[in-house]
Amino acid sequence: MFDELRVLALNLTWTWDPEIREVFQTLDPKLWEATRHNPIVMLSRLGPKGVERAAQKAAFAPALDRARAAVRRHLERHPPFYDAGAPLLIGYFSLEFGIAESLPIYSGGLGILAGDHLKASSDLNLPLVGVGLLYRWGFGRQKIDPGGNQTEYYAENIPDELPIRRVETGDGPLDVEAPIGAETVRIAVWRAQVGKVPLFLLDTDLESNPPHLRTITDRLYVPEPDRRLRQEIVLGIGGMRALRALGIAATVFHLNEGHSALVGVERIRELRRSRQLTFEEARLLARAGIVFTTHTPVAAGSDYFEAGLAWDLLGPYLQETGLSFERFMDLGREKPGDPRSLFCTTYLALRMADHSVGVSRLHGAVSRRIWKDAWPGLKEPQVPIGAITNGIHLPTWVADEIDSLLMEFVDAEWWDLAPGDNRWEGVEAIPAERLWDVHRSLRERLVEYACARAAPTPNLDPDALTIAFSRRFAPYKRATLMLSDRPRLKRLLASTTKPVQILYAGKAHPADQAGKALLREIVELAREETRVAFLEDYDIEIARHLVQGADVWLNNPRRFLEASGTSGMKAAANGVLNVSVLDGWWDEAYGPDVGWAIPSGATLDRQAADDEAEAEALFRALERQVIPTFYARDEAGRPQRWIAMMRASIKRLAPAYSARRMLLDYFTEAYAPAARRVEQLRVLPDWGG
Numbered sequence: 001m002f003d004e005l006r007v008l009a010l011n012l013t014w015t016w017d018p019e020i021r022e023v024f025q026t027l028d029p030k031l032w033e034a035t036r037h038n039p040i041v042m043l044s045r046l047g048p049k050g051v052e053r054a055a056q057k058a059a060f061a062p063a064l065d066r067a068r069a070a071v072r073r074h075l076e077r078h079p080p081f082y083d084a085g086a087p088l089l090i091g092y093f094s095l096e097f098g099i100a101e102s103l104p105i106y107s108g109g110l111g112i113l114a115g116d117h118l119k120a121s122s123d124l125n126l127p128l129v130g131v132g133l134l135y136r137w138g139f140g141r142q143k144i145d146p147g148g149n150q151t152e153y154y155a156e157n158i159p160d161e162l163p164i165r166r167v168e169t170g171d172g173p174l175d176v177e178a179p180i181g182a183e184t185v186r187i188a189v190w191r192a193q194v195g196k197v198p199l200f201l202l203d204t205d206l207e208s209n210p211p212h213l214r215t216i217t218d219r220l221y222v223p224e225p226d227r228r229l230r231q232e233i234v235l236g237i238g239g240m241r242a243l244r245a246l247g248i249a250a251t252v253f254h255l256n257e258g259h260s261a262l263v264g265v266e267r268i269r270e271l272r273r274s275r276q277l278t279f280e281e282a283r284l285l286a287r288a289g290i291v292f293t294t295h296t297p298v299a300a301g302s303d304y305f306e307a308g309l310a311w312d313l314l315g316p317y318l319q320e321t322g323l324s325f326e327r328f329m330d331l332g333r334e335k336p337g338d339p340r341s342l343f344c345t346t347y348l349a350l351r352m353a354d355h356s357v358g359v360s361r362l363h364g365a366v367s368r369r370i371w372k373d374a375w376p377g378l379k380e381p382q383v384p385i386g387a388i389t390n391g392i393h394l395p396t397w398v399a400d401e402i403d404s405l406l407m408e409f410v411d412a413e414w415w416d417l418a419p420g421d422n423r424w425e426g427v428e429a430i431p432a433e434r435l436w437d438v439h440r441s442l443r444e445r446l447v448e449y450a451c452a453r454a455a456p457t458p459n460l461d462p463d464a465l466t467i468a469f470s471r472r473f474a475p476y477k478r479a480t481l482m483l484s485d486r487p488r489l490k491r492l493l494a495s496t497t498k499p500v501q502i503l504y505a506g507k508a509h510p511a512d513q514a515g516k517a518l519l520r521e522i523v524e525l526a527r528e529e530t531r532v533a534f535l536e537d538y539d540i541e542i543a544r545h546l547v548q549g550a551d552v553w554l555n556n557p558r559r560f561l562e563a564s565g566t567s568g569m570k571a572a573a574n575g576v577l578n579v580s581v582l583d584g585w586w587d588e589a590y591g592p593d594v595g596w597a598i599p600s601g602a603t604l605d606r607q608a609a610d611d612e613a614e615a616e617a618l619f620r621a622l623e624r625q626v627i628p629t630f631y632a633r634d635e636a637g638r639p640q641r642w643i644a645m646m647r648a649s650i651k652r653l654a655p656a657y658s659a660r661r662m663l664l665d666y667f668t669e670a671y672a673p674a675a676r677r678v679e680q681l682r683v684l685p686d687w688g689g
Helices: 002-010 018-027 029-034 039-054 060-076 109-124 211-217 225-245 262-275 279-288 307-321 325-331 345-352 361-370 400-409 422-429 432-453 481-494 513-528 540-549 566-573 611-631 640-656 659-682
Strands: 090-093 128-133 141-144 150-153 175-180 183-194 197-203 252-256 290-293 355-358 385-387 465-470 500-505 532-535 552-555 577-581 595-598
Touching: 002 018, 002 039, 018 029, 018 039, 018 060, 029 039, 090 109, 090 225, 109 128, 109 183, 109 197, 109 252, 109 566, 109 659, 128 225, 150 513, 175 225, 175 307, 183 211, 183 225, 197 225, 211 225, 225 262, 225 307, 252 262, 252 659, 262 279, 262 290, 262 307, 262 345, 279 290, 279 659, 290 345, 290 659, 307 325, 325 345, 355 361, 355 659, 361 385, 400 422, 400 432, 422 640, 432 465, 432 532, 432 540, 432 640, 465 540, 465 611, 481 500, 481 513, 481 611, 500 540, 513 532, 540 566, 552 566, 566 577, 566 640, 577 611, 577 640, 595 611, 611 640, 640 659
Parallel strands: 090 128, 090 252, 128 197, 252 290, 290 355, 355 385, 465 500, 465 552, 500 532, 552 577, 577 595
Antiparallel strands: 141 150, 175 183, 183 197
């Protein structure tokens, strides 16, 4: 029994399948909550004897049977085969992966997207493996001090308490090596199983390494350039060597942001060594198989390194590749040949990849503008950066109660239906009273959760219009936009006939003092206004409650600075209505049937935002449209227009902004063409094919 449950815990399918998750909740509900939904720690505390005792509950045996059946369904499910027309195995590299709160190796949206990418790949049987880092201390946990300031503390990730296991070979645990200047770091390889997709995590905290190398994989997003470049060497070069040591012959390499740009350089070195190619031949073949996704909407958001640092940490290694140091630097410089230009990993990735994309249509246009210097002489519309809009893994983020309605009225596997499939019309058949009752219960659960977590305890009403704002506290996201007119905000919060309440959550980067100042304003507001709550230490669990239980998802960044914004997609799939600036995904998703737009005067040529005017537009939308629609009730007390918008949001936006759609876009537009291009080049006679 104990061993079987441990096997279930080590496959992260339980993070999105409620029937597998239920077996752990049933085993010991209090311990499940106390361990922050970590079945590995839960089983360790119970031990085999404790598990046997807990399993005597009448509800446990049927729960275990349902979990076994769910596992069989996942293993036996074979969706349509997508033929790439060439050998295809994708290596997906990311500095962070957000899969579950019990595996805290993520910071925010980039990591959550990467986790959803793996989950959807498992659902689709896409041949993909993930590569990332195993952080000993992860990203800073948030604590609000008595003055309302964010402080950080770091909780140790103990491998024995995580849903991972060390990769073993016939000779013992697998280690690989990577060069760090004149030194060599040894790297342990761990495996997390995300459904059918393996995720390999690299760890330098080995006794065989000197102290300064052991700490490379200490924390996520370290601010020091020296430590950041060391991490990127481990991810890019060490990750490629780990795949080779595992016998995984990937043909396509997906770089999720520029942090993994060194994958391309290591791929060149591999090809030159194994195929006896010239540098240019190896670069052409390597480039053919590299897909790059850029997430940043501003050039300053990328990583930049001084030439001296690059020489110290990469100089000896580059000699093995046949790539001179100056040529390497030029691949990462805005202006090749300019010794004053810093080395930028985004430029390196763009020049190494045959296919580069932004994460929404609008972000693709922004990316072509800010990175056009990578292709001097090309006009901006010709810059080869496309767009594949992000998506979310629906089974992870849609509430179980909404899932049950969709299984009943749409399809038993509704989350696997393509946009436009006629079965989505079943959403319209969901009775208004059932959809509203389910939504109200989710709002009630959110209010109860927020009151238990927030300090001071807010005075929240389970029937009041509930607005959620949760994201990273960066200045461009304008968390305090509504605070620009405090009297007007207070009137909304103080209403007794049409009450409004606001839930905030999010972290500022530990080094972002401007972001921390904005966060302090929100905390102070929550301490003054009992209908405002700030939920400390934002993570996947808090996000799930918010996107499932709020009525309105508020997003008011300065336009062109929000690359995508997947949190709004998660809310929309639950029938939560978006109120947002037309930026990122909302620029292409918005329609008056699914939410509201905050007008902005910013254009691609004139990106300056008018904060005062946009705050006025936000208040006007709330006062004249959002609040009246929510409180316009029929005789049964239901807001029929609001419910119609909820149906439209689920029916239209859930399939269009799902990770399934995103993965199929990557397959048809990037992965399959890359695989075919690699195969064509591989078999050229002059290259020994």
